[in-house]
Amino acid sequence: MTSIDNITLEVADPAAAERFYATAFGLDTQLRLRASQEPTTGFRGFTLSLTVSQPADVDALINAALDAGATALKPAAKSMWGYGGVVQAPDGTIWKIATSAKKNTGPATRRIDSIVLLLGTTDVAASRKFYLDRGLTVAKSFGRMYVEFASGPGPVKLALYRRRALAKDAGVSPDGGGSHRIAVGGAIGPFTDPDGFTWETTTTATRTASQPV
Template sequence: MTLSLDAMGLGVPEVEDARTFYTTTFAPTADDRGRHVNLDMHGTGQVALYGTEALAADAGKDAEPASGFRGYMMTFIVKQPTEVKNVVDAAVQGGAKVLKPAKKSLFGAFSAVYQAPDGSIWKVAAPTKKDKGPAASPAVPTETAALLGVADMKAAKAFYEALGMKVDKDYKHYADFHPDAGSCRLGLMPRGTLAKDAGVEDGGSGFRAAVLHRRAGSRAEVDTTLAAAAASGGLIAVEAGETGDGYSGHFSDPDGFLWKVTAA
């Protein structure tokens, strides 16, 4: 059993509006799947768009409107600074709010942060401060990641390692795990540090409108993953059973981030 972030499920007010925003901003391949829209981020993981109330109900949660910082930030890594600017410009034209304008930075070399119309926060970054050639259009990411703000880095790392994830980078205020091919990278930062990096105040309440997805290979793997999460300090949010998506269940990590594990 190895946990991987196969898709980041985002709760949005209107799925079709969100589909328009994300396809215009990132140019992913969109796949309508009945209750949600799946976006393939150019082979670097997937983003799944759900109605917020449907996402909350599926996870056994109340869809209390989120206020303040939701505790996570998505990142979209491209190759060059001009590609950062182009992605952010497209997001702003679609209704996003810039939280940090595009500029040179120590972490990420060149980056910008914006808040999408659905409330999720995205950081777009390039590893270099200068272009080294023509900018790709559309920008093709080298990586898509979800960064989770956690209370205790050591405990959070231990939890995910217990579920089979392998630490890649490990610093005092940042750690991440090796992503499987075609999946998103998962990263951890102290919550206050992540809020500062996002350009927002720490503190928030309500449903986070986000559920991390693992697509398991079998029903047995669903059961094993849920059992491992519970034994390692997580909580079972929804017991495994037959659903409209197949056989699935939900757990939350020690910081309350929800995961859905599904076998089609």
Template sequence: MNAFDSVVLEVADIEAATCFYSAVLGSDSPYLCLRASQDPTSGFRGFALSLVVSQPGNADALIDAAVDAGGRVLKSASKSLWGYGGVVQAPDGTIVKVATSAKKDTAPVSRDVGELVVLLGVEDVKASKEFYAGRGLSVGKSYGSKYVDFAADPGHVKLALYKRRALAKDVGVSAEGTGSHRLVLCGAVGACQDLDGFVWQAAVPVPR
């Protein structure tokens, strides 16, 4: 078991969220479902979505589209040792990181997303790694107590774990937050709740 199927985001304003994610992922994304929710939440919700693209121009195009659709820039796009990228926050509060390991464009610019990664901020990376490995996910990369990602077949959603405070710092927000994660992960490990309260459910079809 090397992937999971889709992500449910629970949002207060379906219309605004639909506009934003259609601009960023396309109106027929197989990875994302929106669900209305008024569950209390404040501050950092403990996760981020990472959109991995092939080149800097694509990252800029996605970030521009996100801002035009109501997103707010948390970190302006810039070069770094690992590549190029930036961070925006969706109208529903979800944090979206757009990144590429490439440092220059080698093809016409597009808004194609090569990979969707769910970054979970957890209190104990090693314990959460064991939790997910014990439920059938195969470890891809592992850097002790700092970071773990799990293998994912092409066309599926990838899962990665950070320390909560490290993830908050990476995306440019305070680590403080309370209430609902407003996130449900579908497939892979089946119906359960992990060590940090992230909820999984059996795979469900994503509405087209």
């Protein structure tokens, strides 16, 4: 079991990114922002998913993100798994908003039930072993395609997904290189995993999205 305390996104303009995330998703302590000009091209190898309770909340959050400047990658639609869509924030981060429910049970609340960080891997089995060696435990596993780890009290869950499949799910090409533009904050760091994702020991010094820039 692990606990991800927060996610740090490396962005060109922290002030603009802060305004976007506050307006679109209402995220604060779960998300941190750090100025960076590290070069990156194409798919950054990860997505963030917001899980909600019903389709009305998916629509409300996607519409809020689009109004705040996001780009639609996949319009919200029904699938065999539920209902969801994908947007790309102005800073380049890809967000999927989804629910397993197919019918609404009430008006939209925009309440987020969970946040899932999906890391795209070239070898799911090797990355799975890497994280197991660092004390994580598996909650769900689908062969060499997908692994979800048991989560602690932190606000973010961790999962591994084959890179090409993750890109397809997000509606983008799997090609990309350079910086991932993300760091994961938690007690099991610091280290860099086999796919180049950086974990940092959580500190109070890193700016949160709700703090002034």
